[in-house]
Amino acid sequence: xxxxxxxxxxxxxxxxxxxxxxxxxxxxxxxxxxxxxxxxxxxxxxxxxxxxxxxxxxxxxxxxxxxxxxxxxxxxxxxxxxxxxxxxxxxxxxxxxxxxxxxxxxxxxxxxxxxxxxxxxxxxxxxxxxxxxxxxxxxxxxxxxxxxxxxxxxxxxxxxxxxxxxxxxxxxxxxxxxxxxxxxxxxxxxxxxxxxxxxxxxxxxxxxxxxxxxxxxxxxxxxxxxxxxxxxxxxxxxxxxxxxxxxxxxxxxxxxxxxxxxxxxxxxxxxxxxxxxxxxxxxxxxxxxxxxxxxxxxxxxxxxxxxxxxxxxxxxxxxxxxxxxxxxxxxxxxxxxxxxxxxxxxxxxxxxxxxxxxxxxxxxxxxxxxxxxxxxxxxxxxxxxxxxxxxxx
Amino acid sequence: xxxxxxxxxxxxxxxxxxxxxxxxxxxxxxxxxxxxxxxxxxxxxxxxxxxxxxxxxxxxxxxxxxxxxxxxxxxxxxxxxxxxxxxxxxxxxx
Ligand code: SF4
Numbered sequence: 001x002x003x004x005x006x007x008x009x010x011x012x013x014x015x016x017x018x019x020x021x022x023x024x025x026x027x028x029x030x031x032x033x034x035x036x037x038x039x040x041x042x043x044x045x046x047x048x049x050x051x052x053x054x055x056x057x058x059x060x061x062x063x064x065x066x067x068x069x070x071x072x073x074x075x076x077x078x079x080x081x082x083x084x085x086x087x088x089x090x091x092x093x094x095x096x097x098x099x100x101x102x103x104x105x106x107x108x109x110x111x112x113x114x115x116x117x118x119x120x121x122x123x124x125x126x127x128x129x130x131x132x133x134x135x136x137x138x139x140x141x142x143x144x145x146x147x148x149x150x151x152x153x154x155x156x157x158x159x160x161x162x163x164x165x166x167x168x169x170x171x172x173x174x175x176x177x178x179x180x181x182x183x184x185x186x187x188x189x190x191x192x193x194x195x196x197x198x199x200x201x202x203x204x205x206x207x208x209x210x211x212x213x214x215x216x217x218x219x220x221x222x223x224x225x226x227x228x229x230x231x232x233x234x235x236x237x238x239x240x241x242x243x244x245x246x247x248x249x250x251x252x253x254x255x256x257x258x259x260x261x262x263x264x265x266x267x268x269x270x271x272x273x274x275x276x277x278x279x280x281x282x283x284x285x286x287x288x289x290x291x292x293x294x295x296x297x298x299x300x301x302x303x304x305x306x307x308x309x310x311x312x313x314x315x316x317x318x319x320x321x322x323x324x325x326x327x328x329x330x331x332x333x334x335x336x337x338x339x340x341x342x343x344x345x346x347x348x349x350x351x352x353x354x355x356x357x358x359x360x361x362x363x364x365x366x367x368x369x370x371x372x373x374x375x376x377x378x379x380x381x382x383x384x385x386x387x388x389x390x391x392x393x
Numbered sequence: 394x395x396x397x398x399x400x401x402x403x404x405x406x407x408x409x410x411x412x413x414x415x416x417x418x419x420x421x422x423x424x425x426x427x428x429x430x431x432x433x434x435x436x437x438x439x440x441x442x443x444x445x446x447x448x449x450x451x452x453x454x455x456x457x458x459x460x461x462x463x464x465x466x467x468x469x470x471x472x473x474x475x476x477x478x479x480x481x482x483x484x485x486x487x
Contacts, residue, residue: 008462043396050470096448097479123479124449126425146448149397153450156427160410201397201445204453227396228466257445257453265428266452356472 004056009230016233017056023237023244024060034062036192036329037239040182041199042069042357043227049362051229057236064329065359067181067285068199070146070174071098072351072358073327075281076317078174079104081310085141085172086117088308092135094128095143097121102354105315125157125171132161132169141304145174148205151293152266155273158295158302172304173294176280178202179210180291186218190330195239197232198224200254205270207262208252215248226254273299281314283351284324323350326359333360333367337378340364340371397447398467398476399460402426408436415446418464418473422480426451 007013027035039045045065048054054063067073079102086093086109093109100110100121113119122128128142144154154171161169178199185191198211203224214222221242225235235253242249252258273295280292295303304310317323321343322336333339333352343349345361352358356365363369400415400422411427413436429444429451430436443460444451455463467473 046396046470047466097475121479123422123481124424126423126449149452150448152428152452153425153448156425156450201447201452204445228462256459257455263428263452265431269427356470 007051007229013056013230013233016230016237020061020233020237020240021058023240024058026244027240029060033192034060035194035240035243036062036064037195037197037236038064038066038185038193038329039197039225039232040066040068040178041197041202042072042355043200044197044225044232045069045359045362046357047227047229047232049366051232052366053229053232053236056233061236061240064193065326065333065362066185066329067282067327068147068178068202069352069355069357070150070176071102071355072323073176073181073282073285074099074102074145074174074351075283076103076105076315077281077311077313079108080106080315081312082109082143082172083107083112083117084311085304085308086112086119088139090139091118091308092131092138092140093117093119093143094122094131094140095119096123096145098355099143099145101348102351103348125154126160129157129161129166129169132166133164136168138168140169141308142169142171143174144171145176147176147178147199147202148266148270149199149201151175151177151274152205152263152269155266155269158273158299159269161302162299167301170302170304170307171295172310173274174292175274176282176292177276177290178206180288181282181285182211182214184285184288184291185328186214186220188328190328193220193329195220195243196222197235197239198222198250200224200226200231200258203252203254203258203262205263205266208250208258208260211250215250219248221248222250224250224252224254224258226257272296283317284321284327286324318349321350323352323360326352333363334369334374335378336360337382339374340369341375396463396467396470396472397445397452398473399443399455399463400424400446400451401460402439402442402444402451405436405439411436413439413451415444415451417446417480418477420477420480422449424449424451428452429454
């Protein structure tokens with residue numbers, strides 16, 4: 001963890017922490033429960049753990065780590081579909097490196113590759129298209145995933161493939177969209193969140209207006225936040241200030257990158273290429289209406305799902321996984337029954353342990369957790385005894 | 394994947410297809426600049442721009458100070474090498 005003196009602007013960081021401490025005392029907290037603020041984006045989760053931001057905040061503020069890591073919320077059935085596509089004899093399956101180790105029900109893409117499937121890591125969908133040009137006799141499938149941040153890149157690549165008339169390229173589309181999942185979390189019966197830190201780079205594409213309903217209908221403040229530790233502190237301060245003043249608004253701490261209207265070219269490309277699916281399955285969260293996109297009918301020939309048959313099965317997560325509860329902020333990562341024992345970054349059971357943006361991997365890496373102590377307490381709770389002392393983050 | 398990486402546009406190689414070459418921490422790579430181009434800022438005007446790149450697409454113009462701060466953040470988060478490494482994954486994938 002980094003200490004406040006190591007912040008790029010320690011004086012500003014200290015002042016923010018001081019202001020947050022003062023403001024928090026002015027916010028009513030029934031039963032003394034902490035204020036829960038959710039950072040939606042996995043990039044924020046990573047920064048928060050790396051810089052020990054939770055430890056700088058007063059105890060009355062708890063940061064809940066949201067579903068904004070696309071690799072983490074990819075359901076097992078979709079990973080199985082990837083493996084099935086990759087094992088197709090004539091297919092070159094292309095993927096971002098992050099997705100290689102996500103466990104499927106039988107194997108991960110990494111294991112499929114080790115067993116002989118032609119799986120190749122690419123940096124960009126453009127690389128996948130270049131592979132298709134270079135190998136006209138092979139079928140190149142690009143595994144598209146991510147929120148609105150990466151959606152435009154897939155859309156523009158599809159448009160390029162269409163313009164060039166490339167016939168051996170297709171996209172296995174797993175893009176998801178941020179607003180429906182936030183709405184699903186807000187609608188969940190165990191909701192106890194008081195405010196949100198909004199995702200920075202998704203908002204660079206979609207702008208700030210799509211979040212307005214959160215303030216209007218759900219009466220929760222949201223502040224779009226940058227990724228620097230000081231950005232995150234400042235955004236927490238802005239949310240807390242709204243709560244102290246009894247306001248619920250969408251504010252933009254990251255104005256230097258996030259225009260109100262988003263990115264016009266990117267949004268146009270998204271709308272030309274994609275349409276909403278009726279529903280999409282999320283690991284740990286279940287099915288969420290209109291939360292994913294697929295290629296429009298006019299691009300069906302570039303859609304791997306329509307071109308190849310994929311099993312498309314719904315596979316339940318292993319029983320011992322509690323990723324859903326962690327994602328909704330109901331339990332902390334180290335409270336999961338298998339955290340640090342059966343589930344570690346080397347042997348991930350759940351996907352939150354795979355990417356550095358997943359809450360479990362971040363806690364494991366930076367959380368300074370005493371694993372033996374965590375396991376002892378978990379067993380004590382399981383045995384119905386009162387734990388001694390509290391787990392630390 | 395979500396934080397992106399800053400780079401500086403060195404040349405615009407194919408204005409029609411919005412392709413440019415960037416320098417990212419001393420490494421060169423072709424990217425697509427469609428999302429940062431408009432009537433007021435045509436491709437030719439992009440040379441020298443600092444941009445934030447996600448999976449090979451420039452998604453926003455940023456100022457140099459922002460670019461340097463983000464590079465430093467990525468180094469501290471230990472993601473810089475992974476990003477640069479990923480940018481070259483394709484050369485090996487061919
Ligand atoms: S420890 Fe593993 S199984 Fe448990 S919530 Fe985290 S990722 Fe999921």
